[in-house]
Amino acid sequence: MSSESALSEKATPRESANTPYEAIIGMEVHAELLTNSKLFCGCSAEFGGEPNTRCCPVCLGLPGALPVINERAVEFVLKAALALNCQISRDTYFHRKNYFYPDLPKAYQVSQYGDSAIGIYGWIEIDGENGGSKKIGIRRVHLEEDTGKLIHATGTTSEVDYNRSSVPLMEIVTEHHPRPGFDQIKTAGEARDYITKLRAILTYLGVCDGKMEEGSLRCEPNISVRPVGSEDYGTKTEIKNLNSFRAVSRGVEYEVERQIDVLRNGGRIVQETRRWDEESATTASMRSKEMEQEYRYFPEPDLLPFHFDDEQIEQLRASLPEMPLARRQRFVDMGVSETDAETLIEDKAVSEFFDAAVSHAVDVRTVTNWVLGDFMKLLNQHGVPINQSKVTPGALAELIGLIEDKTISGKLAKGVFEEMFNSGKSPREIVEASGQTQISDTDFIREEIVRILSEPRNQPQLQKYLAGNDKVLGFFVGQTMQATSGRANPQIVNELLKEEMEKLR
Amino acid sequence: MSFKYDGFMTAAEASKALASREVSSRELTQATLERIAAVDSKVKSFLKIIEDQALSQADRFDANPQSFPGGLAGVPGALKDNICMRGIETTCGSLILEGWQPPYDAGVVTQIQDSGSVVIGKTNLDEFAMGSSTENSAYFTTCNPWNTRHVPGGSSGGSAAAVAAGEVFWALGSDTGGSIRQPAAYCGVVGLKPTYGRVSRYGVIAYASSLDQIGPLTRTVEDAALVMNMISAHDPKDSTSYPEAPPDYTKSLKRDVSGFTIGIPREFFGQGIADPVAQAVMDSATVLERSGARLIDVSTPNVGYGLPCYYILAPAEASSNLARYDGVRYGMRVEAGDHAEMFRQTRERGFGAEVKQRIVIGTYVLSAGYYDAFYLKAQQVRTLLSRDFEQVFSQCDLLITPTVPTTAFAIGEHIDDPFQMKLSDVCTSPVNLAGLPAMSVPCGFSDGLPIGMQLIAPAFAEERIFQAAYTFEQATDYHKARPSI
Numbered sequence: 001m002s003s004e005s006a007l008s009e010k011a012t013p014r015e016s017a018n019t020p021y022e023a024i025i026g027m028e029v030h031a032e033l034l035t036n037s038k039l040f041c042g043c044s045a046e047f048g049g050e051p052n053t054r055c056c057p058v059c060l061g062l063p064g065a066l067p068v069i070n071e072r073a074v075e076f077v078l079k080a081a082l083a084l085n086c087q088i089s090r091d092t093y094f095h096r097k098n099y100f101y102p103d104l105p106k107a108y109q110v111s112q113y114g115d116s117a118i119g120i121y122g123w124i125e126i127d128g129e130n131g132g133s134k135k136i137g138i139r140r141v142h143l144e145e146d147t148g149k150l151i152h153a154t155g156t157t158s159e160v161d162y163n164r165s166s167v168p169l170m171e172i173v174t175e176h177h178p179r180p181g182f183d184q185i186k187t188a189g190e191a192r193d194y195i196t197k198l199r200a201i202l203t204y205l206g207v208c209d210g211k212m213e214e215g216s217l218r219c220e221p222n223i224s225v226r227p228v229g230s231e232d233y234g235t236k237t238e239i240k241n242l243n244s245f246r247a248v249s250r251g252v253e254y255e256v257e258r259q260i261d262v263l264r265n266g267g268r269i270v271q272e273t274r275r276w277d278e279e280s281a282t283t284a285s286m287r288s289k290e291m292e293q294e295y296r297y298f299p300e301p302d303l304l305p306f307h308f309d310d311e312q313i314e315q316l317r318a319s320l321p322e323m324p325l326a327r328r329q330r331f332v333d334m335g336v337s338e339t340d341a342e343t344l345i346e347d348k349a350v351s352e353f354f355d356a357a358v359s360h361a362v363d364v365r366t367v368t369n370w371v372l373g374d375f376m377k378l379l380n381q382h383g384v385p386i387n388q389s390k391v392t393p394g395a396l397a398e399l400i401g402l403i404e405d406k407t408i409s410g411k412l413a414k415g416v417f418e419e420m421f422n423s424g425k426s427p428r429e430i431v432e433a434s435g436q437t438q439i440s441d442t443d444f445i446r447e448e449i450v451r452i453l454s455e456p457r458n459q460p461q462l463q464k465y466l467a468g469n470d471k472v473l474g475f476f477v478g479q480t481m482q483a484t485s486g487r488a489n490p491q492i493v494n495e496l497l498k499e500e501m502e503k504l505r
Numbered sequence: 506m507s508f509k510y511d512g513f514m515t516a517a518e519a520s521k522a523l524a525s526r527e528v529s530s531r532e533l534t535q536a537t538l539e540r541i542a543a544v545d546s547k548v549k550s551f552l553k554i555i556e557d558q559a560l561s562q563a564d565r566f567d568a569n570p571q572s573f574p575g576g577l578a579g580v581p582g583a584l585k586d587n588i589c590m591r592g593i594e595t596t597c598g599s600l601i602l603e604g605w606q607p608p609y610d611a612g613v614v615t616q617i618q619d620s621g622s623v624v625i626g627k628t629n630l631d632e633f634a635m636g637s638s639t640e641n642s643a644y645f646t647t648c649n650p651w652n653t654r655h656v657p658g659g660s661s662g663g664s665a666a667a668v669a670a671g672e673v674f675w676a677l678g679s680d681t682g683g684s685i686r687q688p689a690a691y692c693g694v695v696g697l698k699p700t701y702g703r704v705s706r707y708g709v710i711a712y713a714s715s716l717d718q719i720g721p722l723t724r725t726v727e728d729a730a731l732v733m734n735m736i737s738a739h740d741p742k743d744s745t746s747y748p749e750a751p752p753d754y755t756k757s758l759k760r761d762v763s764g765f766t767i768g769i770p771r772e773f774f775g776q777g778i779a780d781p782v783a784q785a786v787m788d789s790a791t792v793l794e795r796s797g798a799r800l801i802d803v804s805t806p807n808v809g810y811g812l813p814c815y816y817i818l819a820p821a822e823a824s825s826n827l828a829r830y831d832g833v834r835y836g837m838r839v840e841a842g843d844h845a846e847m848f849r850q851t852r853e854r855g856f857g858a859e860v861k862q863r864i865v866i867g868t869y870v871l872s873a874g875y876y877d878a879f880y881l882k883a884q885q886v887r888t889l890l891s892r893d894f895e896q897v898f899s900q901c902d903l904l905i906t907p908t909v910p911t912t913a914f915a916i917g918e919h920i921d922d923p924f925q926m927k928l929s930d931v932c933t934s935p936v937n938l939a940g941l942p943a944m945s946v947p948c949g950f951s952d953g954l955p956i957g958m959q960l961i962a963p964a965f966a967e968e969r970i971f972q973a974a975y976t977f978e979q980a981t982d983y984h985k986a987r988p989s990i
Contacts, residue, residue, distance in 0.1 A: 062607065064587075066744065
């Protein structure tokens, strides 16, 4: 190649160092379905296991073995397609996607191609970067089988584990060219919100556990950038190995900036797959995708087409559980702030805990503060999911009750909660064991005393005391005991009253 | 022993002899093994004999004959070597699977074992069931028992020859474009391709999944009915298996053909059909007419597209089905630098020329840019063909045609002319494309080689075929003729 032609590949003059760019981000998500068995055989679909212990002639693709569809997997994808506002294909069928790789035992992946997908043309609502909501168009929701896993052993040999082979996988792809009325994902924040919202929907449906770290939810964004105002799309790169929400936003952000940098420096984007490296927080080229793979899709002759009738679809639609956005609205209607409601619904289990706690007729805001505050902090510290915590919604409600009826102060309650979290004991049990039902909480008693002393109707008595009438102390002890339903420790009340009244001298 | 075995007793007769305790299954099995020892060096039907397993299956029957009520209980037969049997080497006639022992039984093998029948060995075939002569077998070519210089047909040539030579009472073949019926016609035996879905494909090494079907090769129509009773069933492991229970096919043998209208589709008697073949089939139609059937001329205008259509769709599916033989998990592996190179060299050495040619054709017709012109078009033609058959079956109950245009050709005659070889599927492959049942029944000889006629019925109407074929057999002596092997 001559230097002239190399130069000709450089940026056009209008793409100068000051050209503002925008990113167009497509999302391809693979969700492993929570079925007990694999897609075409009775083998366990559970994660893990000694290599090649969850296999049979069917998922190993032995000669002569034939697939039988797991109907539950079809139902799961149908549910997801409905929840993602898709059109449902009344007749759906499978294709073979043919390619050679050691982890693909039949040398074809049973998948769905084109409009034979179970769901097409749906959308998902996300929060736009600049406020307001955005409707992101979904092109297709389809069912396919997972592949095995290549283990690169030492030296010149490799090993393959087929435990994951034929585990049911749902693929959800956004639209590249959006339909009128729908938006594209344009920022890293929106990409993160997309995967957050999608994960919530899938976990609410109970079709996927959404564990990005274990790979049961995999997100492969494709990214291109273009000068703002341009209608053409730039060259895409795809990012793999994004194992958390944080990695999605950081990875996309890095890649967008990298592409803009390349273009601003007169370079050219290569169509390729890039791998996100968490440690260096960069992406690096894995393989070029310049050559379009030839998959030779054709209808899978070993499986019969599926037909869904309207009644079946409507029945399933009616059986869908409350979706995250509806739950968020319900929480807001209950008096939770928009921001808190958003945090509460992100994790299905958290929202369910909240719902259960509130059902004990305690104050909604107090519950919110406890769940999103102390509780969340402890859960994160210990790495425990909320539904595996020793604290039950009823116990939290009981604790809040103890504060409300002034058995303990808010400050003491924090310690009680920590003990509840560690031991699983009920708050009343903890409080009684420590003798704290008789109020000995000095802060709490002092608060009450300060309040009583500041009350206008008590000023004449206070003046008497300050004038030297010590007997008036008895009056204030009585007032304090009354305010604490007689449970305040009288000795502490006496001492604190003296202290507080002395301060007013 | 008082029992005298000449190799040509029918399966039904053997079953009666077992029932009357005239003979034990072990004796029958040993007699069969002796017959194989005597003639198989000339016919070369078998890739593998499983003497020990066969005898233990026979003993299992002899120990408790009452618990196996099936018509073929205790009666030895053979499997085409593309049918998986647990622990028994299954090669599919290919080097790439040499030594491979399936860890599971095919659906039909389970049926056979449940019925107490005996499998004596695995028969030769064209590699991956691709061929019309067994000349594509990676191991050897089977000979036609009627004239060992001629081919037995294929791809189920080993099964057809074994039955014709009196080596076994029954055998299973597979039929994708004619691979049961064509060798049945060449070897002068009965061969039935059942309706697609009637017999389980589970454990049958796939050639073209939407066309493959297992069926019997036997010396008589009655024996074919007994095999069908043994192997047809719904198999939940095969999604394309027909869910309804099969009828008792032997009951059809008691009915004649009076009231039947038999169509003679003129397109099947056109160019390329040898005169003696056309003549023998027309004479057979007359035999059925004398037995009470009415003959009418019918037309299946698109049937001429059947063969080209078959040679697009079958290789397309094959190119995908055979992609799994990559050396990673089983069978042959040629060690090479990286995995891609290992795949390449394993497949280069493991597959024969015909298989490679079909993989290349299949890959081509599925490629982007060619899919619509070839694969999709062929699927459309397939639909038209099915409609042709639906249309003629509104006028008649059965069709009668030649099975193959000629009698068995000489070994090596077409080896350099694959096109001529493939023409032998012209009358049979349209039937697979439409998914219909069809049987080849011996109906004559030309120069000492057998001629077969094909009876085609609507889907799941095998009983009509049995009725007509049995009636014909009772009225003629072709099934009594024996090769002097």
